[in-house]
Amino acid sequence: MSGEVEAIPEPQPLDLPILYIGVVSLLIAGLQPLVLGGLAEAGRLSASGIGLAATAELLALGLACGVAAAVLKPTGLRAKLALAGLGHAACNLATLWVADAALIGLRGVTGLCAGVMLWSAVGMIARSARPERQAGIFVTVQTIAQLLLAALLPRMVMASWGVDGALVALAAISLTAAAAGLAAPREFAPLPKSEAGGGRLSPLACAGLAAVFLYMAFIVAIWVYLEPLAAAAGLDPGQAHDAVAAALAMQVLGGLAATVAGARLKASHVLIGAGVINLGLVTALSAYPSGILFIGLVAVFGFLWLFVLPFHTALLIGIDPSRRAAMQLGTAQLLGSSAGPLAASLLVGDTDVGAAMKFAAACLAAALALIVAVVAVMARRDPVAETF
Template sequence: MATLTTAGPRTGSDRGIYTYIGVFSAVLNTVLLIAPVIAGKLVERYGVTPVELGALFSLELASFSLASLPAFLWLHRINLRTATYLFTGLVIAGNIASGFMDSFPALMGARFVTSLASGSIMVILLTLSGRASNPSRAFGIFVVAQLAMGALILAVFPALYAGTGVAAIYWTLAGLAALCLLAVRCIDGDALRSPSRARNYPDADAAAPERGRTKVPALRLVLGLSAVLLFYVALSGVWTFIAQISAAAGIDLSASSLVLSLATVAGIISALVATVLGETPRRRAFLLAGYVGMGISVALLFGAPGLVRFAAAAIIFKFAWTFILPYLLSTLSDLGGGHIMSTVNLVIGTGFAIGPLLGGALIQSTGDFTGLLAVALAGLLASMAAVTATQRKAA
């Protein structure tokens, strides 16, 4: 098997891909994970309504989706290292500028540009994950890294930045993005320029480049993408407003922050388990169990949950969510197609955008969280049915 001759570390190996994925996903995917912290700070500074708050997160997360559109043109043509340096620079500048914005519309503009750059790097992360010899493990690292960073921020920020505004969060993210530049050399910049480069990965599955040239059956593609869309609509809608659900139930802010931190730790543990297991013949069973767990957790949030019920719901929700996510993404990567993961990123961003916006509208129109939770529960059930049908078609 051919090997790469580029200088430095084994940039073409799975080890280099895993390092790059872990470092960048830890920083660039924290928007939704720290939404409960940022949401309160934004309300304090700008006095936004639930709809405006949901619109900001929807706009920011939708830009992740829009980044996939130009990626169809540049992903297989531009050196990945050069692209990463460029987009990371934009992320740094955007986060710095966000801290200085005095008006809410200006902040929305800055967050749109910042997330567009982050989404461009996300396309690279997802595509390289699908090219690894063990996609489920690569996607597991993708999830674990961002959860670990999210847990750290949720645990530290409420106390460390209690007397400061949202700017401190954005500036911290800018500094972390700058540190990510050290991991750029871990990948082969020309890895995606042609199928022949993919064959040069010393640890890669020989079937990976073949998947990239396989024509994707239309029905399986629609089912798989529908499963991802509904999954992200449900989870983003619930998680964005989970702190508000806690507050409406009369739970103290410090207790709620502790619960959310513990939930994120539980999510890290479950994602680590999925990462260690990697590809497994039990993928379908794991997916079904995870969906059932998420459904139970959403059901526990109905009404005005006490501290114990809220804690159980949040922990189960995060544990199940992060356990099944690597298997859901690897199911899509198995469909093949040269731009399948770019399309998945487009769908993820769309789901992220719809969830908070729909959730904010439902909360404001009904005056409580019943509508949001009912829609989320229905979305999870539909997503479970779609991914199950996708796997049956694959079999």
């Protein structure tokens, strides 16, 4: 344990404006293929620029969320969130008139604004009396919103106005998030103070954050190479699309399952059990199964993806009851989501997409080892305590 801490005087309830702002901040994570691919088709971004722009935005988002958690006080929330939403809208609109290096830089600035927006949602969840439930609601609503926009934008906006129409639509959504900021709480309760360790994260908390980073690197390293992996397994494009659709549908079910059952499950059991199952999935997918088996394995992968995410919050609060580690959760998840595909891309050649699976398996094994080690240390420190 990181020391005795004060209880949170008034746990933060689920706040709909904050939930909405957090969802808007992460919409781009599900829409990058659509938006960046459209910019490339319009000749404003090269093929290599797609990866650079995606990485710049997600890295900036994660870093801004972490810095905001470390330096911003949870007061004057309405002004801070309204300004972040306005900045996010302005960056989406400004993307209409830039290309190449300027576009990549601007997407990074867009990520900075989104990071402050995400900070508010992370702060709400970290201060909750039932953080795993609020985290489950957040990831489920976030996934549904991404799915709806990914389905609607190409048909209702981009068919007539191209990628510029999508950017204008995203800017309009960001403006609604800025308006939601004016309805947010004026402030959050301060986080409880630890009697040991001051404001610094303990080595155990850092190990927990590293496990989250590695888990997300494992997930996204597989996800971005899913269609090439399907092709290597002999699936035709239609079957590959079916696998992606199955994974997305099961993500929603996974988030819902975590929301409903989260309070009755121990985070350590879920994280270790899901890690073992995921190792089996990676092994099976590495054998390039064909047809329905490949789709079924990917569907289970999608379910576990979102089912596990809320338990990251419970893990970090169990390690560090001051909840400061939990405030860095978004940073660890987003940095892992960026670093995983970036590192995998350095290993994957023109024909060896299987290297992505090997890299993902290594990340997963390391994450699982860290979680097992953290659980063992916590149990040894206080064998009779009820841990996470």
